[in-house]
Amino acid sequence: MYNFLTLYPSYVVLAIVLIIWVGIALFLKSVDKKLSKIESDLELKVEKKGNKNE
Amino acid sequence: MRIVLMLSFITASILFGLYKGVSGKKPIWWQWFAIIWIALAACLTLLPPLAGNFSTARMSANFPGQEIIPVSFLLDKSTISKNSDGNWEVEAKQIAHIFSKNLDTDRKYNLIWSGDESILKNLTGGEIIANISYYKENDSYNLSEILSEDPLVIFPFIPALDQRVRNLNFHVPMSWVATIAFFVSMIFSIKYLKNNQHENDIKAYSSAFIGLIFAILATVTGMVWAKFNWGSFWNNDPRQLTILAILIIYAAYLALRSAIDDEEKKAKISAVYSIFSFATVPFLAFIIPRQFASLHPGAKDDGTTGPVIDAASGMLDSALAVSYYMSLAGFIILFFWLLGIYSRYKLIEHKILEEENV
Numbered sequence: 380m381y382n383f384l385t386l387y388p389s390y391v392v393l394a395i396v397l398i399i400w401v402g403i404a405l406f407l408k409s410v411d412k413k414l415s416k417i418e419s420d421l422e423l424k425v426e427k428k429g430n431k432n433e
Numbered sequence: 434m435r436i437v438l439m440l441s442f443i444t445a446s447i448l449f450g451l452y453k454g455v456s457g458k459k460p461i462w463w464q465w466f467a468i469i470w471i472a473l474a475a476c477l478t479l480l481p482p483l484a485g486n487f488s489t490a491r492m493s494a495n496f497p498g499q500e501i502i503p504v505s506f507l508l509d510k511s512t513i514s515k516n517s518d519g520n521w522e523v524e525a526k527q528i529a530h531i532f533s534k535n536l537d538t539d540r541k542y543n544l545i546w547s548g549d550e551s552i553l554k555n556l557t558g559g560e561i562i563a564n565i566s567y568y569k570e571n572d573s574y575n576l577s578e579i580l581s582e583d584p585l586v587i588f589p590f591i592p593a594l595d596q597r598v599r600n601l602n603f604h605v606p607m608s609w610v611a612t613i614a615f616f617v618s619m620i621f622s623i624k625y626l627k628n629n630q631h632e633n634d635i636k637a638y639s640s641a642f643i644g645l646i647f648a649i650l651a652t653v654t655g656m657v658w659a660k661f662n663w664g665s666f667w668n669n670d671p672r673q674l675t676i677l678a679i680l681i682i683y684a685a686y687l688a689l690r691s692a693i694d695d696e697e698k699k700a701k702i703s704a705v706y707s708i709f710s711f712a713t714v715p716f717l718a719f720i721i722p723r724q725f726a727s728l729h730p731g732a733k734d735d736g737t738t739g740p741v742i743d744a745a746s747g748m749l750d751s752a753l754a755v756s757y758y759m760s761l762a763g764f765i766i767l768f769f770w771l772l773g774i775y776s777r778y779k780l781i782e783h784k785i786l787e788e789e790n791v
Contacts, residue, residue, distance in 0.1 A: 384661060388596040391661050392479070395603050395654045402650045406643070406771065410778055417782060 435749075439758055446762035447613065450769025455617070455636050456776040467766045474759040478602040481752065482581045484562045485590035486527050487542050490574060493592055494567040503580055503590055504565040506542070513553055521546040523553060523576075528560055544576045552579065559583040586752045593662065598753070600658050602760035607651035608676065609761055610768045612718050614644025615683065617772070619711035622704035634700035635783060637707055638690065639776040643768060645683045652676050663728050671725040671732070675717040682710045 384391050452463055459467075484505035485493075493502045505528055512524040523544050529536045544565070546553060562581040565574050591598055621637035624630070655673065656666040667673060686706055693699035726734045749757065 381660075388594075388661065391597050391657065392599045392603075394657055395600050396475075398654050398657065399603055399607065399650050402646060402653075403767070403771070406646055407774075410775055413782070414778055417778075417785065420785070 435754060438754075439761070442758040442762045443609070443613075443765065446765040447769075450766050450772075455621075455640075455769070455772055456632070456780055457773065458777070459770060459773060464770070467763075467770055470759070471763040471767060474602070474756065474763040477586070477756040478599050478760055481586040481588050481756070482562050482584050483590040483596065483598070484584075484587045485592070486536055487565070487567075487574065488536075489590060489592060490565045491567045494569060496592070499592060501564045501566045501577060502592065503562050505560055505562045505584075505587060508544075508553065508556060508558070508561055509541075510554060510556065510558060513550065516545070521548075521550055521553060525574075542574055544574050546576045557582050562587070586756075588753050588756075589750050597658060597661060600654070601749075601753070602757050604651065604654040604658055605757070606761040606764040607647050607654060608718065610764050611644045611648035611651060611679070612714055613765060614640050614647060614768060614772070615679075615707075615711050615714050618644060618707050622707040625700060625704045626708075631696070631700060631783065632780060634704060635779045636772075636776050637704060639779055640772055641683055641686055641707060643771050643775060645680070645687065647764075647768065648676060648680050648683065652680065659728075668728055670729060671727045672722040672729045675721050679714060679717050682713060686710060 384394070449463075449466075453459060482503065484503050486504060487506070490502050490504055493499050506525040507528055509524045509526070512522075514522050516522045523546060524541045525544050526541060527536045527538055529538050556579070560583055561579060562584060563576050564578040564580060565576060567574055588598060618637045618640040621633045621640060625633035625637060652673075655676075659668060659670075659673075660666050663670075686703060689706055690699055690703045693702060722729060723731060724733055726732055
């Protein structure tokens with residue numbers, strides 16, 4: 380792998396671009412997960428309110 | 434001039450990023466502009482061919498394994514002739530680009546081509562980039578492969594960096610974005626201490642958190658680049674050590690916040706911490722690395738302030754510099770977009786918690 384990347388420096392650039400976009404994608408994934416949790420909490424609350432009203 | 438241009442790009446992208454405020458929902462046209470700008474910057478970084486000159490080819494002949502380099506030149510098709518070895522010979526002239534303006538453009542170089550004559554004859558007659566190697570024995574240049582004809586943009590070929598020169602447009606903006614993020618965090622911390630609005634504390638935290646992500650990305654991308662240019666992932670270089678210090682300082686900021694339960698106490702203490710920790714950033718990011726000998730450009734023995742801001746360093750020609758500024762602006766815009774999304778999420782979470790407590 381090291382020899383391959385030394386022979387073809389363009390792939391080092393590709394690796395660096397990938398690291399950045401994977402990092403940003405992981406951040407977005409964590410925000411998405413937290414938002415989903417908030418959404419499900421809110422749905423639960425709405426359901427509870429609905430049950431009380433019934 | 435270069436520093437003015439870079440600061441203009443930074444200021445314009447910050448102002449654009451702040452459109453509708455930090456936590457305001459960005460309009461559709463804003464989002465499309467950001468996407469197109471980032472895509473354009475990526476294309477301008479990855480697509481232009483690299484090209485050196487004949488003196489670079491002559492110099493590279495001394496380094497085994499690196500003898501063949503891309504060179505840009507103009508071919509004089511009227512001089513195509515067959516030599517005694519059965520190969521084609523043709524005269525070429527160098528083209529002075531901004532990064533190589535001191536070149537002798539009148540001097541003629543004899544190129545030897547062992548391929549088909551029709552390939553040479555079918556060339557447009559404009560600028561050509563081709564793989565060239567220099568042979569000391571008979572003081573000649575061998576043309577082995579034509580890479581590009583009439584290129585719109587060319588990046589300078591730097592023998593030690595080769596294609597890795599493009600990393601500059603990805604790795605360096607990470608550090609700049611981290612610095613800007615920590616600055617934004619400090620501004621909102623000051624605002625919080627002034628008006629005691631919890632919204633500002635959330636924005637300060639969000640900015641510091643995203644800044645830390647960009648600082649980690651700067652460190653990791655730098656480590657990968659270091660492995661292929663300096664031989665190992667970690668070299669205890671002053672700039673590597675200072676970014677490590679910044680990472681520790683801001684990781685401690687997050688640890689401090691998670692250690693305090695009382696919301697108001699947490700916000701006040703972390704606002705003060707954020708202000709003091711940003712006071713160290715200019716020293717750690719800009720001053721200390723320039724006071725010591727370093728592998729990074731712009732070090733004490735380098736004689737320049739670094740290729741990004743110093744035109745005298747000669748590494749960044751205008752094309753590479755403009756693509757770098759575009760990339761930097763793109764990542765700043767992306768940072769404000771991420772900051773908007775994250776702070777909006779944090780504000781919603783805070784409102785829900787507040788409602789639960791009421």
